Amino acid sequence: MHSLRVLRAFLTVGVLNIVQYRSDFVIALANAGVSLVTQVLGLSVIFTNTADLRGWTADDLLVLIGIHFFISGLVGLVIRPSMEALMEGIRLGTFDFLLTKPADSQLLASSQVVAPQAATDVVVGAGVVAYAVSRTGLTLDASALALFLLTLAAGFTTVYCFLLLLSTMAFWFVKLDNILVIFQALFGNAGRWPVTIFPGWMRPVLTFVVPIAFAVTVPAQALTGQLTLRGALLSVAVAVGFLVASRAFWLVALRRYTGASA
C-alpha cells in the first residue's frame, strides 16, 4: 500500500539518524532511567503511608506508569516532532512543499519527523508493564490481553487525533507551540495517575477535553482487571469520534490554507 510505503520510508530515515547521533540515544536512556527511578521512589513514599490509592495498589500504579512511558514514547517518537514541524512549516510557508507531494497530506504531516531516541521510552515502558503485571499475580487470558491491546490502540489514536486537532489550529493562529507545552505538562503530570482519583469536576476534563484518561488509565484498568466492557467500548467510540473529527477538521483547514506567498 502506498501510504504504508511512505510511512516506512520516513521511519527508515529516522532510524538512520540514530546512527548519526548515538550519544543522544545514551542520554535518552539515562533520562528514562532517572525518570523511572523518581516515579518508583514516589510510589514507594506514597505506599508507605497508605495501602491503596482509591482502589489502586502499588503494582497497579506501576502498570499505569509503564503504560504512561510507553504512550509518551510513542507520541515523542513521531507524533510530537511531526506536529512541531507542521506548525513551524505553516508559519514559515514550507508546508507548501508538503502539499505538492503525491501522498495524503495528513499522513505526510503526521510522520514527517522521527525522533528515534524516544524509542527508549517505548522499550522501558513495555518492560515496566511486563514486570508490573508479573508482580500483580493476575493471570492474563487471551481476551484480557486483546482488550488491553484494543484500548491501548484506541487511547493512542485518541491522543494522536487530539494533538492533530490542536496543531491544525495553526492554520488560523500562527503561534501555537505553547499549546503543546500545556498538553505536555498535563500529560506528563496528571497522566501518571489514575483519572479515578481526581475530583468529579476534573474527571470529565481529563477524559474528554484533554483525553489522557483513555490513553493511560483505561489500558491500565484493562491489565489490572478493573475494566468493564462498557469502558472499553467507550474508549473505542471516543477514538473513532476523534479520528473522524480530526480528519474533517484537517480537510476544512486545508481548504482554507492559501500558502505562504499567496
Place this chain on the structure above:
Amino acid sequence: MSAGDPLPVREHDRPGPPPARPAFGSFSPAALGLYYRRQFASALAANLAYRGAVAIWVVTSVIQPLVFIVVWRTVAGSGSTGGYSADQFVAYFLVMMVVDHLTFIWHMWEFEYRIRTGAFSPLLLRPVHPIHNDVCENVSYKLVGLVGILPAAVVLAVVFDADLSGTTPAAVLAFLPAVLLAMVLRFVVEWCVALSAFWLTKVSAMNMVFFSLFTFLGGQFAPLSVLPAWMQTVAAWTPFPWTLAFPVEVLLGRRTGGELLLGYGAQLVWVVVALLVLKLLWRRATRRYSAVGA
C-alpha cells in the same frame, strides 16, 4: 576597499600579549546599582512584551501542584498523614507553588544553548559579571508571573478548602527573610549547576538527576515529614529543603522558635558555601571556555 588591499587586522588578532580580562566585581556600588536599575527595567519591559509566554508558564506551573494536591488528599482521606490532614496538604502544596515560583531559575537549560551556540561570548565581553544580567531577568520574570500565580493560588485555596489556620501574622513576618534567603540560595546553587554546561555538551541527563533530587529532598513531592526517616536525614544535610520546604513550613506556622533560627542559620551557611563554589567554578569555567569558531 579594492581587491588588492590587505585585510585590516582586528585588534585582538595582533600578535602579542592577550588583552587584560575584564575585571569583574571592581565596580563602585553606585555603578552596579545603576546597572541593576537599567537592566531590570529593560528585562521587565521584555517580559511584559512577551506576557503570553509568561502566562503559559503560569498555567503549566499550576498543573504539578494541582496533581500532588489530588494525590495526597486521596492518601490522607479523612485522617492525617505525616501530620498533615487533607486540607493542610492543599495549603502546603499551594504555598509550595508560590515559593517554587519565587525561587526557580531556568539557567541550567539556557547555559547549554548559550555555550553551544556561542551566545555567551557577548555576555562575557561586557565589563560586568553575567550573573547580574541573569538576576535582573529572573527577578523581573518572577514579578510578572506572580500576577498569575497568586490569584491561581487563592482560587485553588478556595476550591480545595485549604487549611491555613497556622498562618499567623508572626508566621508571615518570619516567612519574608526565609523566602528571600531561599531565593538567593536556589539562584546561586542552580547557577553553579548551570555552569556544568562548560564541561558537558548535553546537560539534560544531569538536570534530570538534579531535579529528581530536588523533587524529593526539597519537599516538592510531599512534605518532608511524610518521607521515610532516612530520606529526611539525608535531606537535612543538603541545601534542598532550605530552598523550598523550610520557607513553606515557616509560612504554615510549622517552624517556630529554635527551629526557625536553625533554619535561617542553615540557609546562611549554604549561601556562603554556594557562593564560594560559584566563584571557584566560574574561574575554571571561563578559563576553559572557547566560543564556537575561536
